[in-house]
Amino acid sequence: MESGHLAQFLESNAKFATNYAQPLSLMKMREMWARKGSKGTVILSCSDPRVNPEQFMALGPERPAAVIRNAGGRAMDAMRSVQVLNTITPLGLIIVVHHTDCGTTHVPDSEVRAKIKQMSSLPAETVDALEFGEIKDLEASIREDVAMIKSDPLYGGHAPQVVGLLYEIESGKLRQVE
Numbered sequence: 001m002e003s004g005h006l007a008q009f010l011e012s013n014a015k016f017a018t019n020y021a022q023p024l025s026l027m028k029m030r031e032m033w034a035r036k037g038s039k040g041t042v043i044l045s046c047s048d049p050r051v052n053p054e055q056f057m058a059l060g061p062e063r064p065a066a067v068i069r070n071a072g073g074r075a076m077d078a079m080r081s082v083q084v085l086n087t088i089t090p091l092g093l094i095i096v097v098h099h100t101d102c103g104t105t106h107v108p109d110s111e112v113r114a115k116i117k118q119m120s121s122l123p124a125e126t127v128d129a130l131e132f133g134e135i136k137d138l139e140a141s142i143r144e145d146v147a148m149i150k151s152d153p154l155y156g157g158h159a160p161q162v163v164g165l166l167y168e169i170e171s172g173k174l175r176q177v178e
Helices: 003-018 026-036 075-088 109-119 124-128 138-150
Strands: 040-046 066-070 091-099 161-168 173-177
Touching: 040 075, 066 075, 075 091, 075 138, 091 138, 109 124, 138 161, 138 173
Parallel strands: 040 066, 040 091, 091 161
Antiparallel strands: 161 173
16 A cells, blocks of 8 residues: 555544544443344445445444445355354344446456466466356346355354345445345
8 A cells, every 4th residue: 555545544543533432342242232132234245445335324323233345245255254243143134235336247257367377476276266256147146145145054044134235336226136
């Protein structure tokens, strides 16, 4: 990262910290959730900076959710985090959000592999075996990720509700994908 960008981020953080109010500790939150019988919500979304679930789903203290972000919002990369969060507090809802104009719809796995081969000393056959979650069909990828999460054997047959949504960059609207 350019040092100028880092300086701007640190300056923004210094301003943020002047009015910062420390939240409850994680252990106190867990106790509170257990007393209330609350179940957690996880939103799995893309790391694209135009896609901000905290904004378009109005998340906050009244509507909390853990947000996991990765390239494409793919379940294949998120399952470890989902299971850790499910241990902290039982999950009641997981929302998979993919979006239009996603980089993973424009940059196929083959292009990512070619770039890695240029930069890396890994053997070509090792790189060729890697999958990066390219998306050829948005609705199909949402269904695939919802199914992957629902069928995770680590839930022991007690998976939370899992739904898939498509976020339309052009309009800011979400729609459910069945």
